Amino acid sequence: MPNLAPLEAEEIDLAVRLSSEDDRVRGVLQRRSRTVLVEPTALDRKEPDDARHAVVGIYNYETNQSLAVVVDLRAQEVRAVEEAPVQFQLSREEKREAEELATGDERVRGFLQGRDMRPLTRLFFPATAGKDDPPHRYAVVFVLPSDTERRFAVVDLTDRQVVDVLGPEALTVE
Amino acid sequence: MTLISQSNWDVNYFISPNSDLRLGNCDYNGTRVIYAASVPFIYVNYSGGFAFTDVVESSSGSADVRDIANGFDIRAAYDFYGSSYLYEHIWRFYDDGQFGSTIIVHGPGVDHNDNHIYHVPFRYDLDVSGASGDSFQRRFLPFPFAPWANVPQEGRVLPLFPPTLFNWRLLDTATGKRAMIRAREGDNGEIWALQYSSLEAWTSWGGGQSAPPGSPGSVPAVYDNNQSVQNTDVVLWYIAHIPSANLITGCGPSLKLLGF
Numbered sequence: 001m002p003n004l005a006p007l008e009a010e011e012i013d014l015a016v017r018l019s020s021e022d023d024r025v026r027g028v029l030q031r032r033s034r035t036v037l038v039e040p041t042a043l044d045r046k047e048p049d050d051a052r053h054a055v056v057g058i059y060n061y062e063t064n065q066s067l068a069v070v071v072d073l074r075a076q077e078v079r080a081v082e083e084a085p086v087q088f089q090l091s092r093e094e095k096r097e098a099e100e101l102a103t104g105d106e107r108v109r110g111f112l113q114g115r116d117m118r119p120l121t122r123l124f125f126p127a128t129a130g131k132d133d134p135p136h137r138y139a140v141v142f143v144l145p146s147d148t149e150r151r152f153a154v155v156d157l158t159d160r161q162v163v164d165v166l167g168p169e170a171l172t173v174e
Numbered sequence: 175m176t177l178i179s180q181s182n183w184d185v186n187y188f189i190s191p192n193s194d195l196r197l198g199n200c201d202y203n204g205t206r207v208i209y210a211a212s213v214p215f216i217y218v219n220y221s222g223g224f225a226f227t228d229v230v231e232s233s234s235g236s237a238d239v240r241d242i243a244n245g246f247d248i249r250a251a252y253d254f255y256g257s258s259y260l261y262e263h264i265w266r267f268y269d270d271g272q273f274g275s276t277i278i279v280h281g282p283g284v285d286h287n288d289n290h291i292y293h294v295p296f297r298y299d300l301d302v303s304g305a306s307g308d309s310f311q312r313r314f315l316p317f318p319f320a321p322w323a324n325v326p327q328e329g330r331v332l333p334l335f336p337p338t339l340f341n342w343r344l345l346d347t348a349t350g351k352r353a354m355i356r357a358r359e360g361d362n363g364e365i366w367a368l369q370y371s372s373l374e375a376w377t378s379w380g381g382g383q384s385a386p387p388g389s390p391g392s393v394p395a396v397y398d399n400n401q402s403v404q405n406t407d408v409v410l411w412y413i414a415h416i417p418s419a420n421l422i423t424g425c426g427p428s429l430k431l432l433g434f
Contacts, residue, residue, distance in 0.1 A: 004198050004210070005175045006190035039379045044372050045209070045306070045407065055376045068376045082373050085396035086381030089215060089229050120255050122226040125384040135384075140226050142284075150284065152224075171220040172289045 002042035003052045011073055012038045015054035019069040024081040025058065028067060033060040036091035043070055043079050053079070057088040061158045064134035087123065090139055094157055095121040098139035102153035107165040108143055115145035126154055126164075181245045181269035191235030195250035195263050202271055203434050207353070209299040213263060213277055215380045217293040217387055220284070227382050229254060230261060244269050259283060271431030276358075278424045279416065288419035293386040295393065296412040296426055297378055299370065302353050303346035310367040310403040310410075313341050328368050328398045330388065333357055340430070344408055351433040361414035361425045366394045370407035373397070388413040 007015070015038050019025050037057030047053075056069040066088055070080040090098070099119045102108050108117070124140035136158035143151040152171075154164040175198055178185045186198035200208035216228040231254035240247040245268035252261040260280040267273045277294050284290075302308050312331050314323040322343065325331055333341035337357035342365050345352040357363030366388070368374060374397040383392040394411040414425035 002198075003175070004196075005188055006193060037379055041376050041379075045370065055379065057377070057379070057381075066377075066381070068373060070372075070376060080372070080376075082376075084373065084377045084381060086377050086383055086393060088377075089227060089380040089382070120259070122228060123382070125225040127223040129384055140224075166224075168284060169222075171222045171224045171284055172287075 002047055003050070004040045004042065007038060007040050007054055011052075011054060014073060014076065015056050015071045018071045018076060018078055019056040019058070022069065022078040022081060025067065025069055025078075028058060028060050031060055031062045033058055033062075034091065034093065036094065037088045041070060043072070050074070057084070059088060059137065061137060064137065064158075087137065090121065090123045094139060097160070098141050098155040098157060101155050101160065101162050102141040102143065105153060105162040105165060108151065108153055108162070111143065111151050111165070112145055118144040120144065124154060132158075178239060178246065178248070181267060182271070183267045183269075185248070185265075185267060187237065187248055187265070189232060189235055189237050189250055191233065192231045192254070193235065194230040194252065195232065195237050195248065195265070197265065202431055205351070205434055206301050206304050207431060207434070209301045210375070211275065211296075211298045212378065213275065213294065213296055214378050215295070215382055216261065216277070217295075217382060218283065218290055219293065219386055220290040225384070225386070227380075228259065228261070229380060230263065242266075271434055272428065273431075274426060274428040276424050276426040277414075278422070279418075280422055281418055282421065283418065286418070286421065288417055290418045291386075292414070292416050292418065292425070293388065294414045294416065294425050295387040296414070298410045298412065298429075299375070300344050300353055300408065300410060302344050302351045302431075303348065306407045307346055307348060307405050308408045309345050309347055309405055310408050311343050311345055313339065324404055325367055326402060326404060327400050328366070328403055329400075330364055330366050330395070332364050337361065337363060344410070347405070349433065352431070354430040354432060355410070355412070356428050357412070358414070358425055358427065360420075360423070361416060363412055363414050363425075363427065364388055365427075366398070366411040366413070367403040368394055368397050368409045368411070369401040369403055370409050371397060374409060386415070387411070388415070
């Protein structure tokens with residue numbers, strides 16, 4: 001049975017380092033990109049019981065491409081590099097970046113009036129996401145200074161800017 | 175990874191702070207049945223075209239195991255976004271081979287006036303033959319005879335009959351071992367059968383797309399290459415599409431093992 005237990009911190013560091021040293025990945029990392037996922041995985045169905053692999057998900061903001069890099073943590077080798085036809089969820093770093101951008105936005109500051117933002121941040125899919133070629137990657141920062149007040153800061157993570165700040169009515173407009 | 179051996183099951187599960195509750199290998203009566211299973215994310219779609227994904231993460235990183243009549247539950251709360259966006263996840267196993275996974279959507283989310291839909295994908299990498307020899311079948315017309323028919327290729331299969339019937343099954347034709355699958359009433363459920371691929375497995379950690387799960391161009395359609403789902407390794411994605419009208423609601427398929 002493959003070892004799919006959560007990765008230890010040193011395993012995560014090793015997986016990120018080994019993936020970054022691979023020739024197929026190095027070119028992507030030289031562009032604007034980011035590691036957004038590191039999790040345990042199995043290389044395939046027929047691996048030995050003591051196998052230990054990690055999948056490293058890398059997002060390239062310039063091309064809107066996701067890479068899945070599978071690292072053998074025992075042999076300390078990259079075993080596979082494939083383009084993934086999905087967007088991985090936001091990394092903690094991306095959430096933090098989105099919230100920092102929202103904090104700096106005048107509309108958000110005006111709404112908060114000095115109150116704590118209490119942000120909740122998700123991967124977002126705006127209706128206009130397809131306007132760019134290649135499409136951009138977005139986050140939405142829920143700005144929740146109280147239990148009854150909310151705004152939604154739409155952050156373009158590709159261009160690193162807040163592109164909209166919406167009220168609750170935006171969610172229910174037909 | 176934690177192992178529970180109880181009620182004829184050997185269930186491996188894992189959870190950690192900021193992860194979901196996932197199953198690893200699970201055996202029933204000593205035979206491998208589940209290779210892996212999870213709910214990778216939840217896609218929330220508001221009527222204004224405002225769509226996002228909720229990650230399924232437990233802040234405590236722990237799950238409760240609860241004894242019930244003829245079986246047991248494993249339960250976790252996905253509370254990463256706080257009380258207004260709470261989900262619970264329950265895996266249930268009975269000693270007669272029935273099992274299933276339910277997501278309870280507590281909501282209300284941003285709005286409690288039925289303005290959004292939860293699209294919840296359940297990924298099941300089953301293994302009823304133990305040797306890459308599973309075949310996916312569906313119940314077919316005419317009713318009420320509803321014979322089983324092979325589904326030759328990957329793709330989406332909607333239930334033809336009321337969801338309370340077992341509309342789908344994964345079968346090992348050599349032994350007759352099978353996993354019967356039914357949707358939950360109200361799920362508007364659909365199932366996708368895929369031939370196992372490493373890439374799909376690697377990216378099952380929350381990889382999504384801009385359209386709701388089940389839509390063209392989204393998961394799991396992006397993994398559909400018209401490959402055979404007969405006598406091979408099959409991965410099933412069951413997708414529930416549930417409105418928020420019920421305030422608190424649950425979704426997820428039920429499965430029943432036969433021939434083990």
